[in-house]
Amino acid sequence: MLPMHLLLFFIFAIVLQSVVRGASSLPHPGCPDKCGDVDIVYPFGIGPGCAMEEGFELHCNKSQDGQRNVTYFSNLPVADISLLQGHVRVMSHIASMCHNWSTTYLLDFRGTPFTVSEKENLFTVIGADTLALMAGSRQSAIYVIGCLTQSSPYLAAQEGLCTGVGCCQVALSSSLSYHNISFSDANASDMDGERQCRYAMVVEANKFSFHTAYLNATTFWDEHRGEVPMILNWSVGNETCDVAQNDTASYACRSSNSYCINSTSHSGYLCNCSEGYQGNPYLPGDGGCQDINECALSTPPCPGRCINTQGGFYCQNTKNQSFSHSGAAIISVGLSVTVVTLVIAITCSYLIRERRKLANIKEKYFRQHGGLLLLEQISSGQGTTFTIFTEAELMEATDQFDEKNVLGRGGHGTVYKGTLKNGSAVAIKRCISMTDEQRKKEFGKEMLILSQVNHKNIVKLLGCCLEVEVPMLVYEFIPNGTLFHFIHGSNGSHNIPFSTRLRIAHESALALDYLHSCASPPILHGDGPVGTWTRSTCRRAN
Structure with a gap:
């Protein structure tokens, strides 16, 4: 073990080193x-x-x-x-090529806290038929961008517009620490006049404006004296805020009223003053972030007497009632949160109430149309292939009952084509009204009876929807249209052979005979004036 005095010496040396x-x-x-x-x-x-x-x-x-x-x-x-944005505006050199002179352009910020800002600058080229390239790097990544200007007897350069004719601009691909600009396949001898020049540069976007006079004279160079403004990003160190704050000796945000921000364009971080303070966050004490005296501003922050506080202020009216700026902020935030919470609560309560109301209405219609009896008989084994659909399922199947899905219209309702979730096509009949209360009560029972009908010449009833005011029926989809359309439609009756017409009549009679005589109980179909129907014995082929 080390002697006690040596251990104390090492501790003192470490503390002294941190202080220094x-x-x-x-x-x-x-x-x-x-x-x-x-x-x-x-x-x-x-x-x-x-x-x-x-x-x-x-x-x-x-x-x-x-x-x-x-x-x-x-x-x-x-x-x-x-300090706040982490920017330095510098005057950068312009790469040029003229008839009898030229300048080069190379910037190297490797090993420094600086990079060329990607957001604030543009790579800009001026000249006729000029191609300039910029090769740059950031850490181990290499970037190359180019910009080509054009000249044409059909296109003329326009004042104030850098759109490719005589002037072009390209955004930087990254915040670069090194870049070099050069002209590609450029030869000064091919220029039309002795005062014609070509220029390439990285320039602050908001500080550049193109003029057509730049193309046939040295006006651009003379105006800017070979330099244009460019924005550099900078940051402190190479660590994020979380890491840097753990080392109090090297942590750069020295003011007690400052906070740390991770740099978005460079490794490292920046410092800013807290709200209500201004100054230099990198200095401690009186040289750092100082309180802003809001009461001394040209526009007073409150109509009454203003009293400044550290990081804020409060107002005192004529009745000696004080209102703190920081307290106002807290109250404002609290009121905002309360209002938002109240609005959300009211909205949720309304939605829940409306949902319950809708559910009660649907349940009322379901019971009214005999849905409970239908469910009971389905669960007992009768009509097992029959499905009770929800309104939402049928709306989804018909794309909200879109007009493009209408198959036909009648005096009692409209028939839509629908596609169920399993991909099968169905025909959905949406009736107009049902006023007979007794018919409403017996509707579910009738649906169960109809679901048991199984004949090759009768369209199969697959299910129904009972949770709406007027029930909807779901049938199997017949793709070739109605019999009326087949006989009287575009085909024309003269095109239908007599044998086909006879087969249609025969099969229709078989379907009616099945409904009237073989179904149990018999199903008597009448669409029009009330008629007298007779019941015959079901004949079966031997």
């Missing part, structure tokens, strides 16, 4: 906070010990004309820095 590590990540006093027109905000810094870590160092140098100071990242001028 934490302190070394903060800027030293005297670090410049501005260079030219750019505010230098931590974790960026100019000079030794001013940046958070390697990669965030900036440089302040004189411009080429020596008239002003310019902030540089590597060799790129910096226009501004955004």
Whole structure:
């Protein structure tokens, strides 16, 4: 075992190292906070010990004309820095090819916290019949994109439009850490004039506008002085928020009123101030996120007396009644949740009540049409092939009783073609009304009797639906239409041989004879004025 004094020494060394590590990540006093027109905000810094870590160092140098100071990242001028969005706007170089001069374009951010933003930038090419390529990489992935402009006597470039004629734009395929731009099969000698040029660049989408004057002169280069704005993404470290927060010594969100956000375009994370605070979340204490004095804003947040609090405010009216901003937020959220809950509860209660009401109505119709008796007789073994359908099943089978499924219409109802879940086709008769109360009571019994009819010349009744006001009947589907249509339809009666007409009459008579004489009990069919029917003995062939 180690002696006690050595163990204490090691513990002290570890604690001291953590303190030094934490302190070394903060800027030293005297670090410049501005260079030219750019505010230098931590974790960026100019000079030794001013940046958070390697990669965030900036440089302040004189411009080429020596008239002003310019902030540089590597060799790129910096226009501004955004802490909240994790962006840096830099002035990027333009790749060009003119009659007697050219420039190249290569950017390498590998090993730095920066990537070229995929969302804010576009690969842009200007020139006549110009093909430019951009090869880039992110980690181990390689990306190549191209953009081809066209020129034609039938198509003219349009002011303000970069749609392929003289100018084209392509979205980046990823947030790249390295890329190189080149012209494909380009030769300066094939240009029409000495002032004609071709340009290719990665440019901030919202900062570029195409002008036709760029095609036949060096206007574009002269206006931008060989540089265009480009957005870079940046983030801190390579860990997610969950991992970074476990190491308090290196955790970058130092302000007590800050929170961590995982970067969406780069490995690592960003820091933001909590609601009601503003400032620099990467600094502790007075230099970090500070309370926003809402009461000092040009537009007061409340009509009465405003009293500022840490991270919020509250209003005091003339009756000395106080209303806290944070309390208002809690009450607002609570009221919203209460209202939403109440609306959901009322809606659910209404739906449940309506569903129960509908179920009661369906049960009433089912009982009224003799459904219980029909179920009892089916369960006892009679009419086992008969099916009681629900209204929902028949609506689904007919596509909500769509007009395209109508097979025919009569004085008592409409017949629809339907397809059951098992794929079998059926004919569904939807009657118009049933006013006879006695007939309603005996309907289920009649259905059971009809279901037992089994004759080759009689359409088979497969089932019915009793949970509706007027029952619906389900028959087997006969694909060749009705007998009336066959005799009097488009075929014409003169085309039907006499033998066929005689066979139809004979088989119809057999069907009627079966119904009147062989069915038990006899089924007397009459459609029209009431007639007198006689019952004969069922004759069976020997």
